[in-house]
Amino acid sequence: MRGEAGLRTDLDTLEIPFAEHEHDAVFTVAESDAVHAAMPGAHTKNLFLKDAGGAFWLVTVPSDARVDLKALPAAIGSKRVSFGKAEDMERLLGVTPGSVTPLAAINAAPGSITVVLDEVLAAAGTVNVHPLRNTATLGLSGATILDLLRHWGHRPIVASIPVQEPE
Template identity: 35%
Template sequence: MAKSTPATTALEKAGIAFTLHEYDYDPNAARIGMQAAEALGIPPARLLKTLMAKAGGAVVCVLVPSDKEISLKRLAAAAGAKDAAMLPPAEAERITGYHVGGISPLGQRKRAATFIEQDALTHATVLVNGGRRGLQIEIAPADLVKATGAKAAALC
């Protein structure tokens, strides 16, 4: 089994059940989330990509299905901000403590307000990055919301 990450440690400390899935990470994939879903043989709507953004002046974490694109306008509205923009990769890595392609919404160095696409809550389980490239955590959406304090909103 994979070694623990800050994400898996956070879930274990919280007593939240999860399952780990490993796959061969392709750093050259055009869309990393889609490549992960395909490698694991799951529908892309169940694999949530973790995006780091700024809404107003605040850093936020955003979870959306790997086959969808985030609407920055909708994110800003959900966060009660005038505008939103994606963080540059280096800044996202510095804030989260994870490398791009391995950023998890769990166990981040600095906790950010988290938003989740509301449609993701309709699945029995979803997958999010486990804190390193090639590792996904399968978890019930309600437990993911509990662990991250995520606010559900229409983001895509």
Template identity: 35%
Template sequence: MNKEETYQFLRKHDIKFEVNEHKAVFNMGELDSVELSYPEWDAKNLFIRDDKKRNYYLISVKGDKRVDLKDFRRKHGLRALSFASEDDLLAIMGLTSGSVTPLGILNDTDRRVHFYLDSEFVGNMIGVHPNENNATVWMQADILTSLIREHGNEVDVVEI
């Protein structure tokens, strides 16, 4: 799904959302230059894989947090982790670098991506790209996790 298809999908499923259109941003530092409705709820998204390239994970945390992959791995009983390649990102979620988003999991036809959401989002809003990095979609995080579960991907809400 591209951005417009993502909006159509959300409307079709009667999901309330708001959108901030903005210039393309490729990392969290660039977000400081765009105006967002709820900057405190913007998500940083890390697409990672294990050392055997068998398991893929998307970790979404509040934008101001850092994720220690070694610590994350130990806490969740995973193999050694590193960032997935741009080729994997495109092949699995249909996304390009800078556009990583949990909504891209809806493009994961093989249900390979395991989603980890920072527990701080539970009961709150989350801001994520609509599969393109020139907009931010604001929606309830609980609805987002429901969509991903309904799609068939594994979801864990964890403290990060």
């Protein structure tokens, strides 16, 4: 696993600009709201999923999105999905719950997981994601995140992620 050191090497080697913010550990979107209030750009929520066919998915959406898990499979081209186990997340991505990020794909063998980025984030100038730990946030463009995923051998999907209507 290449980890955060490998990520930083790639950012440096590829000359990718980013903003960095160190902060207290955050484990939920609610906890991150207070920390991220001063950070410009889009904030994210990550869903580590396994489909009925056994394939793993990492879906990154805006932090305030309430994803419609019943409609999600049709939007991303998968079978019925459920949340993946922490052990699988650690084995495939090298991160634990609370530190999930599309950047963890640096640790995943190509083809072992499909990374999906919501189309709003893909088009955003600044997307705030963890650098494989929940005590920091990096601000990168959506296009840069997609470029990094491709650089690591993945074929990211950009999709309109279905959300539940507010109650």
